[in-house]
Structures are given as structure tokens and as C-alpha cells.
Amino acid sequence: MIKLAHIDKTYNPNTVNETKLFTDFNLEVKDNEFVSIIGSNGSGKTTLLNMICGSIPIDNGEILINGESINKLSEFRRYKRIGRVYQNPAMGTCANMTILENMSLADNKGKIFDLKWGTNKKRIKFYKEQLAQLNLGLEDKLGVKVGLLSGGQRQAMALLMSTMTPIDILILDEHTAALDPKTAEIIMALTDKIVREKNLTTIMVTHNLMYALEYGSRLIMMHEGNAIMDIEGDEKRSVVVDDILDIFNRISIERGN
Numbered sequence: 001m002i003k004l005a006h007i008d009k010t011y012n013p014n015t016v017n018e019t020k021l022f023t024d025f026n027l028e029v030k031d032n033e034f035v036s037i038i039g040s041n042g043s044g045k046t047t048l049l050n051m052i053c054g055s056i057p058i059d060n061g062e063i064l065i066n067g068e069s070i071n072k073l074s075e076f077r078r079y080k081r082i083g084r085v086y087q088n089p090a091m092g093t094c095a096n097m098t099i100l101e102n103m104s105l106a107d108n109k110g111k112i113f114d115l116k117w118g119t120n121k122k123r124i125k126f127y128k129e130q131l132a133q134l135n136l137g138l139e140d141k142l143g144v145k146v147g148l149l150s151g152g153q154r155q156a157m158a159l160l161m162s163t164m165t166p167i168d169i170l171i172l173d174e175h176t177a178a179l180d181p182k183t184a185e186i187i188m189a190l191t192d193k194i195v196r197e198k199n200l201t202t203i204m205v206t207h208n209l210m211y212a213l214e215y216g217s218r219l220i221m222m223h224e225g226n227a228i229m230d231i232e233g234d235e236k237r238s239v240v241v242d243d244i245l246d247i248f249n250r251i252s253i254e255r256g257n
Contacts, residue, residue: 001067002027004025004048004052006025009059022225025225033202035217035218038212049084049203052171093158096145099149134156138153156186176211191215
């Protein structure tokens with residue numbers, strides 16, 4: 001379970017650009033829950049992910065995973081328990097390394113580095129099996145540099161690599177936003193498959209309202225650092241895109257847009 005308790009976060013404090021984004025913010029995500037988060041720019045979606053992952057510090061409050069505070073854990077230590085896929089496919093893979101080297105790097109996540117060869121040839125069969133489930137033919141291109149792959153192929157690899165080692169949480173940071181519609185559909189189907197098979201607790205930030213409604217067990221809408229909508233189960237299944245757009249339009253009018 002992920003728990004954020006009494007979180008405060010202010011950007012540029014004590015300056016003319018001071019912005020209080022979160023004030024006494026609370027959120028709980030249950031084990032194996034798949035939460036989709038939507039909201040306008042500046043609503044706090046990405047900041048929420050960055051606080052959980054340790055990319056930015058919180059000002060006050062506590063973040064817990066399975067009842068254990070992670071406030072003092074550095075970002076790289078948190079990633080032993082967290083897998084993250086970014087909007088930019090290039091951020092989840094190493095362009096100048098081959099597919100085999102990338103897979104080996106992901107396979108050794110959290111392990112102690114030494115002077116042994118980085119690629120374990122005994123694991124090649126396993127890597128091929130993992131890549132084959134992507135249905136992209138990458139299992140036959142282990143010697144190809146990842147920088148030569150398409151954005152969709154790299155994002156599929158990033159998703160696979162982020163979940164190769166045992167993790168508790170999967171963070172999806174608008175991971176289909178940079179892809180064409182057809183490729184985005186493939187990545188979302190693959191995401192759903194991996195999340196279900198590995199029983200991962202998942203938080204997905206997305207601007208795609210259809211994906212937010214179609215995937216996941218819970219839907220949260222953020223606005224100015226608050227969760228103004230939090231629905232799940234039958235209530236979530238009964239919502240349609242027009243309902244969400246109506247809320248966005250009301251918010252826009254209230255803000256004078």
C-alpha cells in the first residue's frame with residue numbers, strides 16, 4: 001500500500017513566484033490497485049509521482065510504502081521497489097547500448113556492481129522469452145542498438161525493463177503521450193497485461209481520458225493540488241468521457257478561462 005499523509009509542497013517559497021501546490025494532502029492506494037490520474041496542467045499529477053519516487057522532496061508530511069516510511073530514502077534506493085516509465089521513450093532505455101545490454105542492465109537493477117562482465121550469457125534465453133511477449137520481433141535483434149528502434153519499440157522495452165525485477169509499485173508517467181494512436185493502444189494493452197500478471201500496484205498519470213476510463217480500477221482527477229474526483233468500481237464504470245469533459249469545462253469557467 002502507498003500512503004501519503006499530510007503532505008505539503010511549495011515551489012519557489014518566499015519569492016514572488018511562490019506556488020503552494022499541496023497543503024495537508026492525503027492519499028492511499030491499496031495493494032494491487034490500478035489508479036488512473038487525470039487533471040489539467042499544473043494540477044499536481046507529475047509532482048505527485050515525483051514525490052513518491054523521490055525526484056523532488058516534500059516539505060512536510062510522510063510517504064509510506066507497506067507501512068514503512070520512505071521519506072529518508074534516496075531516489076535510487078526507492079527504485080528498488082518502484083518501476084517507472086516516462087513520457088519520453090528515450091528516458092527508460094540507453095540508446096547507445098544494444099537490446100541485450102539494456103536487458104542485462106535492467107536484470108541487474110538493485111544488485112551490487114563489480115568487475116565481472118555486465119552481460120550474463122546464461123540469461124539470454126530468458127531475455128528472448130521476455131522480449132517475445134512484446135510481439136515486436138525484438139528477440140531476434142539483441143545486437144541492435146536501442147537508439148535505432150522506433151519510439152513504440154523503445155517504450156515497450158522500457159515497460160518490460162521496469163518490471164523485470166521484483167517491484168511493489170509501477171509508476172506510469174504519461175507513458176503513451178509521445179506515441180501515435182495505434183502504438184499507444186499496443187502499449188496500453190501490454191501495460192494492462194503486465195499489471196494483471198504481476199499483480200502490481202500501479203499509478204498512471206494520463207491526459208488520455210479514454211485510457212483513464214478504460215484501464216484501472218480507480219480514477220482520480222486532480223485540480224490545484226486536490227483530488228476533486230475519486231471513484232472506483234461500478235461508479236467508475238458508469239462514467240463516460242463527456243462527464244469528465246463537463247467537469248474540466250466547469251473548472252475552466254471558474255478560473256475565468
